Amino acid sequence: MAVSFIEYIFTVLFSVFVIAAIIALVYSFYYASIRSEIQEELKQMAVQAADNVVKLYETAQSSEAVPSNYTSVMISEVDLRLPDSVSKRNYQMLLASSNTLWSSISSFEIGGQNATGIEETGGAKVVVQTLQSPIITVEQDIPNIDIAVMGKSENGQDSKLRYYRHNVNGTIYDTIVLGNSTMLVAMTSTS
Numbered sequence: 001m002a003v004s005f006i007e008y009i010f011t012v013l014f015s016v017f018v019i020a021a022i023i024a025l026v027y028s029f030y031y032a033s034i035r036s037e038i039q040e041e042l043k044q045m046a047v048q049a050a051d052n053v054v055k056l057y058e059t060a061q062s063s064e065a066v067p068s069n070y071t072s073v074m075i076s077e078v079d080l081r082l083p084d085s086v087s088k089r090n091y092q093m094l095l096a097s098s099n100t101l102w103s104s105i106s107s108f109e110i111g112g113q114n115a116t117g118i119e120e121t122g123g124a125k126v127v128v129q130t131l132q133s134p135i136i137t138v139e140q141d142i143p144n145i146d147i148a149v150m151g152k153s154e155n156g157q158d159s160k161l162r163y164y165r166h167n168v169n170g171t172i173y174d175t176i177v178l179g180n181s182t183m184l185v186a187m188t189s190t191s
Contacts, residue, residue: 031134034087038136041086042128046140049093049126052078052161053142053149053176060163060174067167076163080178082156090131092154095178097145098123124149124176151178 060075067073082093124145129137131154142149153159158179166173 035134035136038087038089038130038134039138041083042091042130042136042138043140045082045086045093046126046128046138049080049095049128049161049178050140050142052080053095053124053126053145056161056163056176057145057147060165063165065165066172067165069167069170072164072166074162074164078161080153080159080161082153082159084156086130090155092129092131092152093159093178094127095149095151095176096125096127097147097149098125145176147174147176149176151176153179 056076056078063075065073065075085091123141123143126140126142127137128140129135151161160179162177164175164177166175
């Protein structure tokens with residue numbers, strides 16, 4: 001009787017262990033597939049936004065519109081038509097100019113002496129990230145954009161790209177904005 005009771009306890013413990021292992025494997029597979037699916041959707045959205053920024057930039061650069069002093073004019077607009085959610089999770093998309101804050105620093109040796117070079121990259125970035133677990137961030141570079149790029153869209157709300165031209169005291173500035181913006185800012189230097 002004592003041996004069968006001990007066998008019964010070991011059988012139950014082994015069964016619980018096997019069931020727990022199966023649940024852990026299934027959850028791990030589910031979590032990995034969800035992360036992969038979200039990452040793919042975010043990457044696709046970032047590439048779509050980057051492509052539209054480049055198309056908008058190329059189209060608007062040929063415009064000869066010149067706003068009067070201290071005014072702005074919207075030259076062109078593109079609706080990205082972003083989804084309301086990504087795998088039932090909230091997300092946000094950000095556009096940012098690179099400015100001089102994004103630099104590549106290279107250190108190398110020439111003739112036995114160390115040399116350092118700083119390469120400033122022109123362009124912009126699209127950053128798309130989920131706002132709920134799992135937090136996943138995807139970045140897409142947009143090279144060779146020499147104008148300010150800024151803005152934000154959450155959950156696909158107001159996901160329009162707008163190209164503005166500003167005249168500030170006779171100097172013309174161009175800006176691409178994602179979403180609504182009541183104030184346009186361009187950082188020109190840091191200290």
